[in-house]
Amino acid sequence: MNDQDDFDDEDLALDPHFADRFEQEEKPACQLYLISPPKIDEGFADRLAEALDASPVAAFQLRLKGIDEHAIAALAPPLQKVCADREVAFIVNDSIGLAKRLKADGVHLGQDDGDPRDAREQLGRDAQIGVTCHDSRHLAMEAGEAGADYVAFGAFYPTDTKETKHRPDPSILGWWSTVTGIPCVAIGGITPDNAKPLIDAGADFLAVSGAVWNDPEGPAAAVRKFAALLSAS
Numbered sequence: 164m165n166d167q168d169d170f171d172d173e174d175l176a177l178d179p180h181f182a183d184r185f186e187q188e189e190k191p192a193c194q195l196y197l198i199s200p201p202k203i204d205e206g207f208a209d210r211l212a213e214a215l216d217a218s219p220v221a222a223f224q225l226r227l228k229g230i231d232e233h234a235i236a237a238l239a240p241p242l243q244k245v246c247a248d249r250e251v252a253f254i255v256n257d258s259i260g261l262a263k264r265l266k267a268d269g270v271h272l273g274q275d276d277g278d279p280r281d282a283r284e285q286l287g288r289d290a291q292i293g294v295t296c297h298d299s300r301h302l303a304m305e306a307g308e309a310g311a312d313y314v315a316f317g318a319f320y321p322t323d324t325k326e327t328k329h330r331p332d333p334s335i336l337g338w339w340s341t342v343t344g345i346p347c348v349a350i351g352g353i354t355p356d357n358a359k360p361l362i363d364a365g366a367d368f369l370a371v372s373g374a375v376w377n378d379p380e381g382p383a384a385a386v387r388k389f390a391a392l393l394s395a396s
């Protein structure tokens with residue numbers, strides 16, 4: 164459901180946490196948040212290193228689908244090392260338990276993946292906790308109140324990576340930036356050719372999978388294309 168019009172801005176005044184967050188200084192420049200391909204092979208650690216060495220990347224999310232948590236836990240350590248060596252935040256998708264087991268830097272939670280409060284309790288104050296909010300101002304407000312470190316809106320563009328049902332307008336990014344200092348992530352079908360309106364609208368991070376891993380020129384070239392765009396904005 165697109166509930167962008169259902170939210171009443173006056174609700175913001177009811178929550179003291181949001182008042183504090185309004186005080187925050189200017190938001191950081193838009194950065195790249197790399198999402199793994201849904202399936203990886205043993206050579207992926209080298210491809211990841213290549214991508215992360217190409218230009219600054221803020222975070223990497225391990226998002227593997229179709230395999231169980233034990234298998235993901237077995238694949239994670241070399242990728243985690245690649246990230247740690249480059250001071251790139253290592254975020255686990257879907258599972259608070261797996262994020263805890265791996266001592267990841269954070270977890271990304273979909274609407275059915277658990278409560279940010281529980282994630283905070285289990286992962287600690289320094290963990291980065293992100294929440295999927297689709298095209299919903301209401302979900303974003305709830306996530307913020309629950310202590311999310313970032314909210315993610317999407318899918319902004321059609322994507323082959325995942326079946327999506329929601330298509331926010333880029334203006335939701337600007338709205339979010341005016342009401343809170345909590346960073347927002349734009350996701351879904353983002354490429355170097357279509358990213359600019361999202362950056363201009365106020366995205367703090369662009370979360371990208373396919374446009375990096377499927378670039379015919381390779382992941383490093385793709386990361387450099389995004390970097391050129393982000394540094395020019």
Ligand SMILES: Cc1ncc(COP(=O)(O)OP(=O)(O)O)c(N)n1
Pocket residue numbers: 196198224226256257271272273274276293294295315316317325348350370
């Ligand atoms: C940064 C970021 N934003 C959104 C999502 C989507 O999460 P979710 O809704 O749980 O869907 P799946 O990724 O689990 O298919 C994400 N992973 N990362």
Ligand SMILES: Cc1nc(C(=O)O)sc1CCOP(=O)(O)O
Pocket residue numbers: 198295297316317318319321322323324325327350351352353370371372373374
């Ligand atoms: C994982 C995911 N979540 C989305 C959302 O809308 O919540 S869109 C998406 C796919 C992101 O991959 P790509 O950059 O290849 O489109």
Ligand SMILES: [Mg+2]
Pocket residue numbers: 256257271272273276
């Ligand atoms: Mg999920």
